[in-house]
Amino acid sequence: MGGASVTDVSARPPARVPILLRIAQARGGTAGLILIGFWLTVFLLSLAWTPHDPFAFSLTQKLVAPSADFWLGTDRYGRDVLSRIMAGCREVMLISAGGTALALALGLIVGVTAGFYGRLYDEGMMRLMDILMAFPSLLLALLVVGVLGPGYFNVILVVGAVFAPRIARVARGAVLEVRQKEFVEAALARGDSAGNVMLVEILPNIVGPLGVEVGVRFAYAIFLSASLGFLGLGVQPPSPDWGLMVNEGRELVDVAPWISLAPACAIATLVVGVNLLSEACRRIWAGEA
Amino acid sequence: MTDTSTPILEVRDLSVDYVVRRRQVPAVRHVGFTLNRGEGYALLGGSGAGKSTVALACLGYLPGNATVTGGQILLRGRDIAHATRQAMQPLWGADLSIVPQDPHAALNPARRVGDQVADVLRARGETDPRAITARVQALFEMVRLRDPARVAESYPHHLSGGMKQRICIARALAVEPALLVLDEPTTALDVTTQAAILDTIADIRDRLGVALLFITHDLRVVTTLCRRVGIMRGGEMVEQGDADDLLHRPQHPFTRQLVDAVSLMGRDDGARVAAPAVAPLLTVAGLRKTFSLGGLFRARRKVKAIDDVSFTVTPGRTLAIVGESGSGKSTVARCVMGLLAPDGGRIALGGDDLAATSAGRNRRLRRQLAIVFQNPDSSLNPRHTVRRIISRALPGQRAAGDQVERLLAAVHLDPSLAERLPRELSGGQKQRVAIARAFAADPRLVVLDEATSSLDLTVQVAVLELLKSLQAARGTAYLFISHDMHVVRRLADDVAVMQHGRFCEIGPVDQVFARPAHPYTRALLASAEGRMADEAGAVIPDTVELS
Numbered sequence: 001m002g003g004a005s006v007t008d009v010s011a012r013p014p015a016r017v018p019i020l021l022r023i024a025q026a027r028g029g030t031a032g033l034i035l036i037g038f039w040l041t042v043f044l045l046s047l048a049w050t051p052h053d054p055f056a057f058s059l060t061q062k063l064v065a066p067s068a069d070f071w072l073g074t075d076r077y078g079r080d081v082l083s084r085i086m087a088g089c090r091e092v093m094l095i096s097a098g099g100t101a102l103a104l105a106l107g108l109i110v111g112v113t114a115g116f117y118g119r120l121y122d123e124g125m126m127r128l129m130d131i132l133m134a135f136p137s138l139l140l141a142l143l144v145v146g147v148l149g150p151g152y153f154n155v156i157l158v159v160g161a162v163f164a165p166r167i168a169r170v171a172r173g174a175v176l177e178v179r180q181k182e183f184v185e186a187a188l189a190r191g192d193s194a195g196n197v198m199l200v201e202i203l204p205n206i207v208g209p210l211g212v213e214v215g216v217r218f219a220y221a222i223f224l225s226a227s228l229g230f231l232g233l234g235v236q237p238p239s240p241d242w243g244l245m246v247n248e249g250r251e252l253v254d255v256a257p258w259i260s261l262a263p264a265c266a267i268a269t270l271v272v273g274v275n276l277l278s279e280a281c282r283r284i285w286a287g288e289a
Numbered sequence: 290m291t292d293t294s295t296p297i298l299e300v301r302d303l304s305v306d307y308v309v310r311r312r313q314v315p316a317v318r319h320v321g322f323t324l325n326r327g328e329g330y331a332l333l334g335g336s337g338a339g340k341s342t343v344a345l346a347c348l349g350y351l352p353g354n355a356t357v358t359g360g361q362i363l364l365r366g367r368d369i370a371h372a373t374r375q376a377m378q379p380l381w382g383a384d385l386s387i388v389p390q391d392p393h394a395a396l397n398p399a400r401r402v403g404d405q406v407a408d409v410l411r412a413r414g415e416t417d418p419r420a421i422t423a424r425v426q427a428l429f430e431m432v433r434l435r436d437p438a439r440v441a442e443s444y445p446h447h448l449s450g451g452m453k454q455r456i457c458i459a460r461a462l463a464v465e466p467a468l469l470v471l472d473e474p475t476t477a478l479d480v481t482t483q484a485a486i487l488d489t490i491a492d493i494r495d496r497l498g499v500a501l502l503f504i505t506h507d508l509r510v511v512t513t514l515c516r517r518v519g520i521m522r523g524g525e526m527v528e529q530g531d532a533d534d535l536l537h538r539p540q541h542p543f544t545r546q547l548v549d550a551v552s553l554m555g556r557d558d559g560a561r562v563a564a565p566a567v568a569p570l571l572t573v574a575g576l577r578k579t580f581s582l583g584g585l586f587r588a589r590r591k592v593k594a595i596d597d598v599s600f601t602v603t604p605g606r607t608l609a610i611v612g613e614s615g616s617g618k619s620t621v622a623r624c625v626m627g628l629l630a631p632d633g634g635r636i637a638l639g640g641d642d643l644a645a646t647s648a649g650r651n652r653r654l655r656r657q658l659a660i661v662f663q664n665p666d667s668s669l670n671p672r673h674t675v676r677r678i679i680s681r682a683l684p685g686q687r688a689a690g691d692q693v694e695r696l697l698a699a700v701h702l703d704p705s706l707a708e709r710l711p712r713e714l715s716g717g718q719k720q721r722v723a724i725a726r727a728f729a730a731d732p733r734l735v736v737l738d739e740a741t742s743s744l745d746l747t748v749q750v751a752v753l754e755l756l757k758s759l760q761a762a763r764g765t766a767y768l769f770i771s772h773d774m775h776v777v778r779r780l781a782d783d784v785a786v787m788q789h790g791r792f793c794e795i796g797p798v799d800q801v802f803a804r805p806a807h808p809y810t811r812a813l814l815a816s817a818e819g820r821m822a823d824e825a826g827a828v829i830p831d832t833v834e835l836s
Contacts, residue, residue, distance in 0.1 A: 181667045181668070181670075182662040182664065182667045182668035183667065183668050183669055183670040183678075185626075185628050185660075185662075186660060186662070186668060186682075186726070187681070188628065188647055188648075189626045189627060189628055189647050189655070189658070189659075189660055190647075190655055190656070190659065190682055190730065191647055191648075191650070191652055191655040191656075192681070192686075196686075200681070201670055204670070204672035204673070205670070205671065205672055207672075
């Protein structure tokens, strides 16, 4: 076959650039990496060590302003704010990650099957998701907490229930596009099972849009759990929940502003970091960076 | 207005670089040519040859990551190689115009086509609505659109591909350009329409004296329009000169290869065996499929995609179904594969009746059928390696031993490509992977749905040869869906001509090509032969065998 060797000029695979480097090159990527890197370090550190016991009361050291001993001061019971932020980081990460993972699992099941099977099933599922999404997320969260009662695991359930429809919607949209590709038809024609086609042929192709949505949802999950904590409907005292801490410091904000300010800044930087990072990933996926 | 002796366009020693991931990648190197008033110049080359980059540079419309690193582009004597887009803006309306490759994407689907052409006139300062209407009609007549008044009132989806391309040409001519750039203007159209469009363009060139810069990968369309041809490969002009000279006495090996590809495509092998008297492998009888268009709020319209189609395919032989787009030939393929449930009729493989959908067929029967699609970009999962793509089509979805390597070798691919992703392969390589996948389960019938249409001509020839050798070695039967008479002649033993969901003629290829019985077959052949005749003069009869 003379023709083949001449015409099929070998396409060289593009050089693979490490993903972290590509994120750093995208707009806002470096800032996102730094913020997330910082909080991940704090998270890992908090598992092993905090400067003081985050739960220990101290009657002699109430409302101490930030100092060499207490970097972020103490609250009205004499608990070290920095230690509580670090311990809180652990909770916020686990709650948000757990809630987002739950939402992802539910959303994927609904979204992928709806996009794959289409027709009436799709219509029914999507209208149901529309109804759920018609409620503002905080309102829906209050409803669920009202039924289940507050608490650590219930907050994860709430986040999962509130965000599942949004993830389902994104997943379905992405599946619809992949569903009509011929490699899916080829798999169906040779008789691969529906589950196999969804898992192996379709799922890897929706990871991009889905990953971005999960990033955004993770950021909102931090917000939502903090809001519930602030309203006293989430994690209960004496847990070092950031939302709860903001609320606890609220009455003392003119005397000891650090009690509210520190967790507020923590929430803000973590959310901004997650958002920057997921935006950078989206750009890379879309081929813009 | 200008001195007639100055060429309209003169490109001197042009070099263009792209910046990809902060690296300079050369796209065009030292390309030069001259284009006079009323002349046609063709830039010919495979994909990635840099011909589109040259065209964009001439339009001053290079993408943001491209830079002209050397040379000059003289438009009526004025250098525009480094002109900004703002500086180019007035020229686009007056001196330069472009006819796009894909007319379906080039028109706004939400507006009437007459208005879209009128926009161009308004942008040039014409305000009188009656003058605009008259001019639009005149333009539509010039591009030989029948009933211009009705066409002007239509939306793009009312019109066929050919009509849309005529609209795009009319829109390009509305500004009375001195230079018209045609970027593969017929690639997205079927053969009959192609011939008519090329004819229209030639007529306009002669009447308006507009210069044509014609970008194409298809040697067959060049000769009708262009006297001079430049052959590009890898960003360099490997050969240029008079079209006739180049085709009769190609100097560069690459040019020779292009010419050979055409001659092979048109050549009839002659040695065709008569249909052996064996039981048919695939029997299709009385197949019917009706689509119902429209939705909740619009009147439903029934479209008969296939209307009582019957045929058989014999083991080891090829039946081609030819027809224009929309004739229902792909619907037949999808029904056979069980991707679409027909409304009526019977499909049988060997002695077994096949269920309407693939889900209803048993594993043994499904394994005997495979399909190769037109576009390898969407038929290969972009997230799977070649190895995974092929393994998944093997029985048990798992490769035992060196099965993948052997399949790759069978389609003339280097086994080292197994770990690559589809995007790291060329178009021809991708299609070979798709073929390897189709042959993985050792099927008895492979459906080829326009399997070569998206490939460059030279690659097409190589893939057709591959399909033939696979058929000879394995005795696989093909059901070959195509709109290209040349390809059909090259691959098929029998041919069925399809129009409006029905077969209007079916028979052995030799007979149908030599003595077409149906007027539609004659029309299809005539438009294909029209181009063939041009090539016949261009082709050296004793071209080298492709082996």
